[in-house]
Amino acid sequence: MAESESKPKIKKKAVPMPKQPPEVRKHNFNEVALGYTEEQALEEASRCLQCPKPQCVKGCPVEIDIPAFIKLLREGKYEEGIRKIKEKNSLPAICGRVCPQEEQCQMMCVLGKVGDPVSIGRLERFLADWERAKGFTIPEKAPPTGKRVAVIGAGPAGLTAAADLAKLGHEVVIFEALHLPGGVLVYGIPEFRLPKSIVQAEVDYIKKLGVELKLGYLIGRTYTIPELLKDEGFDAVFIGTGAGLPQFLGVPGENLGGIYSANEFLIRVNLMKSYAFPEYDTPIRIGRHVAVIGGGNVAMDAARSALRLGAEQVCIVYRRSREEMPARKEEIENAEEEGIICKFLAAPTRFIGDEKGWVKQMECIRMELGPPDESGRRRPVPVKGSEFLMDVDTVIIAIGRTPNPIIQRTTEGLAVTKWGTIVTDENGKTSLEGVYAGGDIVTGEATVISAMGAGKKAARAIHEYLMSKK
Amino acid sequence: MKMYEIVRTEELAPKIKLFEVFAPEIAKKAKPGQFIIVIIGEKGERVPLTIAGYDAGKGTITFVFNEVGKTTRQLGMMKPGECIWNITGPLGNPSEIKYFGKVLCVAGGVMIAPMLLQVKALREAGNTVVTVIGARIKELLFFKEEMKALSHRLYVATDDGSEGYRGLDFLKDVLASEKFDRCVAMGPVAMLQTVCELTRPYKIPTIVTLMPIMVDGMGMCGVCRVNVGGQMKFGCVDGPEFDGHIVDFEELIKRQRMFLPEERLSALLWELGGCSCGGK
Numbered sequence: 001m002a003e004s005e006s007k008p009k010i011k012k013k014a015v016p017m018p019k020q021p022p023e024v025r026k027h028n029f030n031e032v033a034l035g036y037t038e039e040q041a042l043e044e045a046s047r048c049l050q051c052p053k054p055q056c057v058k059g060c061p062v063e064i065d066i067p068a069f070i071k072l073l074r075e076g077k078y079e080e081g082i083r084k085i086k087e088k089n090s091l092p093a094i095c096g097r098v099c100p101q102e103e104q105c106q107m108m109c110v111l112g113k114v115g116d117p118v119s120i121g122r123l124e125r126f127l128a129d130w131e132r133a134k135g136f137t138i139p140e141k142a143p144p145t146g147k148r149v150a151v152i153g154a155g156p157a158g159l160t161a162a163a164d165l166a167k168l169g170h171e172v173v174i175f176e177a178l179h180l181p182g183g184v185l186v187y188g189i190p191e192f193r194l195p196k197s198i199v200q201a202e203v204d205y206i207k208k209l210g211v212e213l214k215l216g217y218l219i220g221r222t223y224t225i226p227e228l229l230k231d232e233g234f235d236a237v238f239i240g241t242g243a244g245l246p247q248f249l250g251v252p253g254e255n256l257g258g259i260y261s262a263n264e265f266l267i268r269v270n271l272m273k274s275y276a277f278p279e280y281d282t283p284i285r286i287g288r289h290v291a292v293i294g295g296g297n298v299a300m301d302a303a304r305s306a307l308r309l310g311a312e313q314v315c316i317v318y319r320r321s322r323e324e325m326p327a328r329k330e331e332i333e334n335a336e337e338e339g340i341i342c343k344f345l346a347a348p349t350r351f352i353g354d355e356k357g358w359v360k361q362m363e364c365i366r367m368e369l370g371p372p373d374e375s376g377r378r379r380p381v382p383v384k385g386s387e388f389l390m391d392v393d394t395v396i397i398a399i400g401r402t403p404n405p406i407i408q409r410t411t412e413g414l415a416v417t418k419w420g421t422i423v424t425d426e427n428g429k430t431s432l433e434g435v436y437a438g439g440d441i442v443t444g445e446a447t448v449i450s451a452m453g454a455g456k457k458a459a460r461a462i463h464e465y466l467m468s469k470k
Numbered sequence: 471m472k473m474y475e476i477v478r479t480e481e482l483a484p485k486i487k488l489f490e491v492f493a494p495e496i497a498k499k500a501k502p503g504q505f506i507i508v509i510i511g512e513k514g515e516r517v518p519l520t521i522a523g524y525d526a527g528k529g530t531i532t533f534v535f536n537e538v539g540k541t542t543r544q545l546g547m548m549k550p551g552e553c554i555w556n557i558t559g560p561l562g563n564p565s566e567i568k569y570f571g572k573v574l575c576v577a578g579g580v581m582i583a584p585m586l587l588q589v590k591a592l593r594e595a596g597n598t599v600v601t602v603i604g605a606r607i608k609e610l611l612f613f614k615e616e617m618k619a620l621s622h623r624l625y626v627a628t629d630d631g632s633e634g635y636r637g638l639d640f641l642k643d644v645l646a647s648e649k650f651d652r653c654v655a656m657g658p659v660a661m662l663q664t665v666c667e668l669t670r671p672y673k674i675p676t677i678v679t680l681m682p683i684m685v686d687g688m689g690m691c692g693v694c695r696v697n698v699g700g701q702m703k704f705g706c707v708d709g710p711e712f713d714g715h716i717v718d719f720e721e722l723i724k725r726q727r728m729f730l731p732e733e734r735l736s737a738l739l740w741e742l743g744g745c746s747c748g749g750k
Contacts, residue, residue: 283732357724
């Protein structure tokens with residue numbers, strides 16, 4: 001009401017996020033970003049212009065009504081605010097932390113043209129954290145439909161699909177292959193960026209919706225998809241198994257000791273908690289000089305974890321330049337603040353081991369940027385004769401993942417692309433009746449929020465399918 | 471019965487234990503050659519163990535392990551009626567079981583147990599099966615009678631010659647005097663390598679079961695990568711069985727030792743009872 005009467009004063013600067021200082025945080029696994037206080041959240045929320053034609057919503061993969069939740073926030077109606085977000089997004093505490101807002105909602109914010117965009121992600125996180133602290137309210141569920149849905153994978157896509165389907169009155173069972181739920185949120189993203197207690201709280205919420213969670217079930221092995229449909233009494237299946245198999249460089253010496261895939265490294269540290277070895281049984285060995293190959297968020301997570309595990313020097317080696325780095329700017333800044341070095345325009349050509357088979361050196365070649373490739377980024381071209389050696393005793397290869405092949409190999413008739421991803425229509429429907437898929441298993445490696453968006457869409461399509469089926 | 475409840479334990483030889491565990495879904499699906507991942511507690515590691523038996527009717531699976539590290543020793547202390555925290559499986563590709571003709575089965579140490587399953591399946595498929603079981607010393611041999619009953623012929627070997635042949639050298643004569651259509655080997659990597667060198671001159675297709683270090687065991691971490699014929703293969707999703715004549719065993723041996731210092735430390739601290747985890 002008041003907004004339309006008095007012309008709002010534009011506040012160009014965003015309220016900064018309180019963080020642990022770099023010198024402190026590089027020695028612990030606690031969350032780096034501490035979250036806004038109520039005062040800070042209200043201050044930041046007051047910057048929103050409440051545009052009549054909001055651009056931010058267009059940038060959100062799940063179309064959260066952003067101006068509406070911010071308005072509720074600044075009126076102090078936190079309960080209504082979080083409910084507004086949850087109409088579209090069942091995992092706001094997670095998205096508020098790990099979404100690349102600067103490329104999505106915040107990139108579209110009109111305030112961004114004159115100053116900082118509204119910190120939408122931080123406000124989302126504030127409301128989600130407020131809700132978690134006070135305890136979740138379980139939304140009303142539709143009456144039971146008598147239909148059963150199997151969700152494969154308890155990551156962002158699966159958890160979202162499961163929550164939506166449960167709310168619609170379907171009986172949902174999630175089959176998770178690992179011994180803990182959360183998928184990449186638990187095995188991939190480190191504690192200091194996404195505390196596991198938050199993932200657990202979101203999982204608990206989904207369980208309260210009546211979703212059953214079965215851990216240690218590898219679909220394709222324990223049950224195949226046709227068995228779930230034929231013998232186990234499920235009416236539909238959603239596949240949200242994510243990106244699995246790590247990619248390697250294919251250069252000599254890659255199987256030496258001390259060379260980890262980022263997946264191995266992060267699974268050991270995050271899922272198996274090897275930072276607390278020997279209290280936890282799974283070991284990890286970190287040398288003094290760590291090289292991380294790659295320039296994405298996974299590379300940043302691995303580098304920053306290595307530093308926290310006591311590495312003296314951590315160097316990120318990326319074959320293109322800073323501009324092409326796919327990692328979030330915020331994460332690159334965080335990493336550099338902590339003392340991580342980025343070496344651009346270089347790529348490993350071979351690894352050299354000691355007599356025990358442990359890596360001791362890495363030979364790299366310098367790159368220069370040629371014309372853009374199919375990704376639109378300038379293609380790195382090796383500079384002849386520019387090889388140089390780096391002393392390293394730990395290498396982490398973070399150059400991407402390909403889909404896990406188990407479901408594709410064990411499900412006859414399931415259409416798959418040449419990259420091994422599952423073929424679906426825009427609603428997640430696969431080539432098999434009653435079988436839907438979404439997230440990285442369909443798109444290849446992407447973001448948490450896009451996986452959630454896919455889970456949501458598929459849930460809607462599954463609901464329609466189930467209700468139209470006799 | 472509760473999920474993953476231990477139904478029966480048996481000490482087959484010093485520090486070699488057999489567990490039968492209630493896991494009906496795994497029991498229904500398991501096939502020879504597959505493995506499981508066992509986690510004994512919330513803070514436990516994921517340990518891959520080859521399946522040594524299954525009974526879909528009873529809903530149980532059987533596995534045998536060597537009490538060498540912290541986890542296996544803790545596992546060995548568990549009693550019937552107690553439950554294992556989590557078991558995932560069956561994992562890996564099942565063995566190729568069909569009629570080959572005459573098959574030589576060589577098993578060493580703890581892997582004698584899953585070999586029994588293999589021998590049984592090969593026999594049922596109509597093969598003539600000649601089996602070799604081996605161990606370091608005679609006290610560590612087990613399943614002799616069972617193996618004898620299922621095989622057309624059984625050889626026994628020990629490293630020190632305390633029972634049967636000393637080492638596997640005797641196979642040279644066996645292989646020189648009769649023709650085999652296939653060889654299946656399960657056991658320590660050094661033994662697998664020896665068997666492959668013995669069968670290579672006769673070009674006998676030799677299938678080895680590899681158990682490299684694994685973490686997830688389902689195609690995520692890549693630590694189980696093995697060089698097979700110059701290609702990178704993953705033990706968990708491409709294996710666990712590979713053509714032994716093209717496996718880079720030297721590299722595999724080095725990779726299996728990667729975490730030896732940590733494994734020793736973990737076991738030592740556990741023995742001393744000094745770690746804060748309280749043994750779970």
